[in-house]
Amino acid sequence: MTVITCIEDLRRLAQRRVPRMFYDYADSGAWTESTYRANEQDFQPIRLRQRVAVPMEPRSTRTTMVGQPMAMPVALAPTGLTGMQHADGEILAARAARAFGVPFTLSTMSICSIEDVAEHAGRGFWFQLYVMRDRDFVARLIDRAKAAGCGALVLTLDLQILGQRHKDLKNGLSAPPKPTLANLINLATKPRWCWNMLRTPRRQFGNIVGHVKGVDDMSSLSAWTQQQFDPTLNWRDVEWIKNRWGGKLILKGIMDPIDARLAVQSGADAIVVSNHGGRQLDGAESAIRALPRIVDAVGGQIEIHMDSGIRSGQDVLKARALGARGTYIGRAFLYGLGALGEAGVTKALQIIHRELELTMAFTGHTDIETVDRSVLVEGTYPTA
Ligand SMILES: Cc1cc2nc3c(=O)[nH]c(=O)nc-3n(C[C@H](O)[C@H](O)[C@H](O)COP(=O)(O)O)c2cc1C
């Protein structure tokens, strides 16, 4: 293998090492994947202003998200089935994030449970909540996250029903994979993944199986989601969750200024401008284009984060310049995990950090806190 220098290198290696069903699950969007593609592509036309002969050392990327100090404005996004990209994936990613000094967000739909991650990777990670019909279960999840010392609750609002993802339907996505002939043939080409998976006991949805009576078969993930996720979710539920949780609350999946204003009224601490990485509403605007409008509407009133499409430190800088205090990476860290386990997540974070602080130097900044719209070339970036 040649030297790994960028996230795209990690993606290629992950594609070789992760069973097709799970690689495709990560690397796909809804329907035609037009929003998935736009998320990445819409960063490209945004141009940076090169500066010379200005101080460039020492440089700091340190900042905060919801008051929490971190090494750079990048958190690991919550991703379901992370423990299927690599055995014990959530524990490994949480460890890498902790060592790097950025938050890891554990998904409700993770393989390793809240307690597994707290035990093996330490406390303080963030927890992402999906609202199920069974409110007692939701309350128990919140209480478990509290008991594990989670530093923030990320409440996802954009997936009460699952976007239609063609690759998952064709592959028959399930965790663990069903022993069909096609799956067995594919698994036979992934010995490293299989060996690691056989050595871990954690192969089911750890936050759910064993915690809800009668739930031991989640083999059809989309059917299970449809049965369990609550389509009546509304702002009164957000209030109930906020009160039950009592800590920092981040609302994820906001793309419209109307919803952003309602989020402000809910008293949440931050919102994430996100279209779920293009996995839900195909045809939605890219998140980087939606960002300035949301910043214009509520920027002074609530902390704004963004995700969807970030593949480099330059993307982080552009999001920050357009008003996002922090960002999240989803696939960028999943590719690292699938490629090289914990070391791959560390690699992904190192790559993004290096790109970010080099770009700061070239654009004449030594402190991420001073980066604003003026690093961008007028006329090349989206506006409200
Ligand atoms: C494989 C995968 C699984 C995901 N699962 C969840 C999830 O369980 N909860 C959630 O809030 N978002 C989930 N997301 C969305 C991410 O949190 C994030 O919004 C998205 O990945 C950002 O886009 P990016 O992958 O281009 O960085 C998932 C994304 C991916 C790629």
Ligand SMILES: O=C(O)C(=O)c1ccccc1
């Ligand atoms: O795949 C996803 O994007 C996601 O958030 C999810 C939703 C339901 C079950 C598993 C993952």
